Amino acid sequence: MEIDILGPLSISGSGVIDHANLAPKPRTILGVLAGHPGRLVPVTVLMREIWGETPPASALRNIHTYLLQVRKQLAQSWGLPRRVVADKLLVTHPGGYAISDTLVGYDHQSFTELSARGRRAIANGELLEGINFLARALAVWRGPAFVDVVTGPVLETQRRQFHDTRLGVVEAMSEARICVGQYHEAICDLTVPVAENPLHEGLHFQYMRALGMSGSRARALEVFNRLRLTLVSELGIEPGASVQDLQRRILASADLGVTAGHLPIRAAKY
Numbered sequence: 001m002e003i004d005i006l007g008p009l010s011i012s013g014s015g016v017i018d019h020a021n022l023a024p025k026p027r028t029i030l031g032v033l034a035g036h037p038g039r040l041v042p043v044t045v046l047m048r049e050i051w052g053e054t055p056p057a058s059a060l061r062n063i064h065t066y067l068l069q070v071r072k073q074l075a076q077s078w079g080l081p082r083r084v085v086a087d088k089l090l091v092t093h094p095g096g097y098a099i100s101d102t103l104v105g106y107d108h109q110s111f112t113e114l115s116a117r118g119r120r121a122i123a124n125g126e127l128l129e130g131i132n133f134l135a136r137a138l139a140v141w142r143g144p145a146f147v148d149v150v151t152g153p154v155l156e157t158q159r160r161q162f163h164d165t166r167l168g169v170v171e172a173m174s175e176a177r178i179c180v181g182q183y184h185e186a187i188c189d190l191t192v193p194v195a196e197n198p199l200h201e202g203l204h205f206q207y208m209r210a211l212g213m214s215g216s217r218a219r220a221l222e223v224f225n226r227l228r229l230t231l232v233s234e235l236g237i238e239p240g241a242s243v244q245d246l247q248r249r250i251l252a253s254a255d256l257g258v259t260a261g262h263l264p265i266r267a268a269k270y
Contacts, residue, residue, distance in 0.1 A: 007142025038101030049152035
């Protein structure tokens with residue numbers, strides 16, 4: 001049994017994926033709970049997520065109704081009695097609700113675990129193994145987090161955190177790929193994230209390196225110029241020192257392989 005939030009909200013069990021046929025407010029409730037498995041989510045937090053600072057007089061009754069709808073959907077998707085769902089999986093506590101983090105799996109937990117294993121492997125010099133774990137972590141994503149859920153302050157903050165964490169993984173994997181000579185693979189990994197995040201200097205830095213080391217120094221300089229124009233026009237700042245230094249090395253046809261993040265390569269463990 002699994003609930004996935006890194007993309008369209010979905011509930012899966014026995015190999016069958018159900019895209020959670022819930023109305024917007026129950027979907028938001030399920031999104032908040034699935035984003036915080038094993039933790040008590042107070043009713044007041046759910047109210048604020050749905051109605052902001054001005055919940056209606058019927059808010060508490062409505063929350064109870066939405067929870068019943070969520071439990072009904074979980075029971076239907078997993079083929080379980082609603083009583084089992086209420087007693088074991090989505091449990092009522094004084095002041096709030098909690099969804100199980102032991103009986104139910106979550107894609108964001110898989111992403112976090114795989115990312116951590118990948119970063120540990122890279123830190124230990126096992127770059128090929130680290131790349132494998134990070135690639136598997138990124139493959140968990142099916143689209144933007146909570147893409148089909150109406151978000152309030154809690155989910156919007158968490159959505160941004162997931163997004164930033166994902167970009168960090170892309171950056172780390174690209175650095176590792178460059179270190180082992182997988183320049184074209186790094187370029188493929190970075191092309192879309194760079195286009196979607198025009199102010200992210202770390203992604204642009206790795207993209208410039210991968211392009212430059214693959215022999216596309218003119219394209220690397222185009223990436224720098226586009227980044228600089230965007231930063232100056234939108235934020236009024238110049239690119240950071242590391243990006244500017246990389247641009248100077250590209251212009252001078254200098255070696256692009258030595259960076260602070262370069263790590264020795266050890267035999268991968270399989």
